[in-house]
Amino acid sequence: MPQLRTVNITRYVTPLREGGSLPAIVEADDGFLYVLKFRGAGQGVKALIAELIGGELARALGLKMPEIVFATLDDSFSKTEPDEEIQDLLQASVGLNLGVHYLSGSITYDPIVKKIEPTIASKIVLLDYILTNVDRTPRNTNMLMWHKELWLIDHGASLYFHHSWENWEEQSKRAFTAIKDHVLLQQATEISNIADEFCATLTHKRINDVVNLIPDEWLSDYSVADSPEERRQVYAQFIETRVKMIDFVINDIENARKSTI
Incomplete structure (x- = not known):
């Protein structure tokens, strides 16, 4: 049975301004970088569910899929973020989000x-x-x-x-x-x-x-x-x-x- 690790976000690195959901590159307490999909974004947790199911079924079929993790975000990040749009997103995403391992250089x-x-x-x-x-x-x-x-x-x-x-x-x-x-x-x-x-x-x-x-x-x-x-x-x-x-x-x-x- 597949298992997903849970990591804690320690640093917000940069937003990825692609599409309407504003994913971001973040660093976690395991030292790795992840593309974080926020529960507070446009489609909410439904997009995270689709991401999880699609990614893990792809992996089961032997297709290349970066590791997916559950990623916990606490409320401290929004307090230091100057961009109001990102600040609102961070506030709405406190709790369990979804991270996908960042493929540096891809x-x-x-x-x-x-x-x-x-x-x-x-x-x-x-x-x-x-x-x-x-x-x-x-x-x-x-x-x-x-x-x-x-x-x-x-x-x-x-x-x-x-x-x-x-x-x-x-x-x-x-x-x-x-x-x-x-x-x-x-x-x-x-x-x-x-x-x-x-x-x-x-x-x-x-x-x-x-x-x-x-x-x-x-x-x-x-x-x-x-x-x-x-x-x-x-x-x-x-x-x-x-x-x-x-x-x-x-x-x-x-x-x-x-x-x-």
């Missing part, structure tokens, strides 16, 4: 410069379809090259069903039309060949092991009456449903790839 993946091995590209495209990840496009690849290897980052825009819980079962069975914009779609030529391995990896147990990592406090901010455990099970059932419709998923991806050639 560069943004450029599909024009570097082609990805088809099996890896296929795993990424298939996973992003399952997770309904809308944010892996040529404009914003959310992948890095580090030591000549491809690393995935930022799954926060995945699992967008959780922004409207009411019809999650219906959403779990829908096609993911945004796959046509995926930056690796044309390189994902091994979808059919990796499907069995993909499903054998993302088992009921594996999926539940990952969703069980979600802290209770990240599941208590919603207006719905479900308990944290019931909401974890919604995440698990959503993902399992989509894995089980793998034949439909493969066909849909292949059609999207052919239509965009």
